[in-house]
Amino acid sequence: MNVHDHLTYAVVDLDAIAHNVRALKAHVGPDVEVMAVVKANAYGHGLLPVARTALESGATRLAIARVSEGIALRRAGVEAPALLLGYTLQSETEAIVAHNLTPTVTTLEGAAVLDRQAERYGRTVPIHVKVDTGMGRFGLFPEEVVPFVQELGRFSHLRLEGLFTHFAVSELPDKSYTLEQFDKYCRVLGELEAAGVSIPLRHVANSGAVLDLPQTHLDAVRPGIAMYGLRPNPDVAPPVDLRPALSLYTHVGRVRTLPPGSSVSYGRTFITERDTPVALIAIGYGDGYPRLLSNRASVLIRGRRAPIVGRVCMDHTVVDVTGIDGVQQDDLVVLIGEQGGERITAEELARHAETINYEITTGLLPRIPRIYVRGGEVVPG
């Protein structure tokens, strides 16, 4: 199938993912592992192709959020260590062990259930412990870690592999809170060492810290957004060349000129003041194109910007093509990406939709086919 056989689709440039992972790996150096964060369908880019590309390009580990993501990796033959960053149910323990996933353990009850399953499977399961140093979300408080780890010693089928924390604001230019968090984490490490416990894999850095805080790189880093070529902070130029991997396209469905006084779309939020040539395009909130973009964002047609008029609907949106010559049915429309030297970024859409670039790509729904491109060729996903 040709890319342009799809009405509405995303193109994921795997060369860009490979480039970004290689660049991040070069940035952290040979002694630091890259754990590619591929949760949430690789931030909307596609779990399997992204995971495979990252592993071919210097990542040695993966990070996921749900057991289902780990199962999908294993069923596809991806065998790299996969860390479950978040909370899991006790009822998911058997699947975790059966699929060789690495859980984050924060309760002794959870550890006991895991140890029993590990014994049943005749395995020793690597586990990570998370310490909450100021995110206020998940993980043990710093003072709970040493006693917890000492208690873990009684589970002979569990092996403490990693200790991690997560930063709340590492993307901001003011690094003071992040350094406070890092300091709390390092103090826990010191206490563990004093108690005779050494941690083989110490990891704390998300993209903001990977890019800007080399002292936090430790044994492994966990870049997510940067791997996709997007900036954790759109206002800060990263020290690494990052290439956005995802572009989003649709086509013009119909072009007409509306007379003055015509209302466009639900809610009649846009009324034409003059003869207005408009194009109907095949994207809507049913694709994950946010309704907050109504009357705010633009698209590219024939290399020119066309502003959205009226409300974004479930399947369609209308754009004003005034001043763009020759617009016709089936013309390619760029929603994210470049055309004729003009560019619309996920950050630009995020600003209009009052959100972050993360949510723009992650929010693209399954109805959007992802087309994978490598070396200029379409490749299987």
Ligand SMILES: Cc1ncc(COP(=O)(O)O)c(C=O)c1O
């Ligand atoms: C625990 C953890 N580590 C790393 C990441 C990656 O963060 P980023 O995409 O900002 O690099 C996330 C993402 O939410 C996370 O939850």
